[in-house]
Amino acid sequence: MSGLKILQTLPFKAIPTPLLVISGPSGAGKSTLLNRLLINHPQKFGFSVSHTTRPPRPGETNGQHYRFTNRADFESLRAQKDFFIESAEFAGNLYGTSVSAVRNVTDSGRMCVLDIELMGVKQIEGNPYVQSKRVLIKPPDYETLRRRLQKRRTEAPEVVEARLTRALSDLEFAEGSGIYDKAIVNHDIDLAYQELDEYSMSLYQFVNKRDHV
Numbered sequence: 001m002s003g004l005k006i007l008q009t010l011p012f013k014a015i016p017t018p019l020l021v022i023s024g025p026s027g028a029g030k031s032t033l034l035n036r037l038l039i040n041h042p043q044k045f046g047f048s049v050s051h052t053t054r055p056p057r058p059g060e061t062n063g064q065h066y067r068f069t070n071r072a073d074f075e076s077l078r079a080q081k082d083f084f085i086e087s088a089e090f091a092g093n094l095y096g097t098s099v100s101a102v103r104n105v106t107d108s109g110r111m112c113v114l115d116i117e118l119m120g121v122k123q124i125e126g127n128p129y130v131q132s133k134r135v136l137i138k139p140p141d142y143e144t145l146r147r148r149l150q151k152r153r154t155e156a157p158e159v160v161e162a163r164l165t166r167a168l169s170d171l172e173f174a175e176g177s178g179i180y181d182k183a184i185v186n187h188d189i190d191l192a193y194q195e196l197d198e199y200s201m202s203l204y205q206f207v208n209k210r211d212h213v
């Protein structure tokens, strides 16, 4: 486990520990895999709660899954310098990771995990004050992705179609971008989880060993 940026001088907004960034097209299985990681290792990993202007899905709680906000409030937060470490628009909604959401996790000694879309990953990768490892979750194929999104029933059929179109272009871009450290194909959920668990634990152990030398 190497290739992390060396942060030599840490300004106020720097995040001192590496972030584990999970990304991939809608329906690839990011939330399913991440939930398992967080349930299996609650003392080691914590979830960064993003801000979003998207309306809550059934079962989503403000402050736990997202900080739900409106566009005007989001824009005024984004205008504050250093409030977000990344922010992007996806499918007509704004999403952002705040410095304080990350610090809430890292201050408790855990590694912070982000579930963000492609443009956000690019911003994090290019941010000189943030170290990260970036994992791409891929669906096995387009038809499987379509079936999973339809079966989830969290979006209207036209939204599913828009997400599928976007998924294809995102995947094509992601694969040629060179911004990911690891790709996991989510064919069988148990096997995909095993890969994510092994990768995350080796990052966690690498960082903790390094910090205690």
Ligand SMILES: Nc1ncnc2c1ncn2[C@@H]1O[C@H](COP(=O)(O)OP(=O)(O)OP(=O)(O)O)[C@@H](O)[C@H]1O
Pocket: 024, 025, 026, 027, 028, 029, 030, 031, 032, 033, 148, 149, 151, 152, 186, 187, 188, 189, 190, 192
């Ligand atoms: N390996 C798998 N086999 C079968 N179904 C799966 C698998 N992985 C995930 N699913 C199902 O596919 C659907 C999409 O998964 P999930 O909600 O985790 O995707 P996501 O990447 O977080 O999507 P979004 O970005 O839209 O939130 C869910 O209903 C989930 O239960």
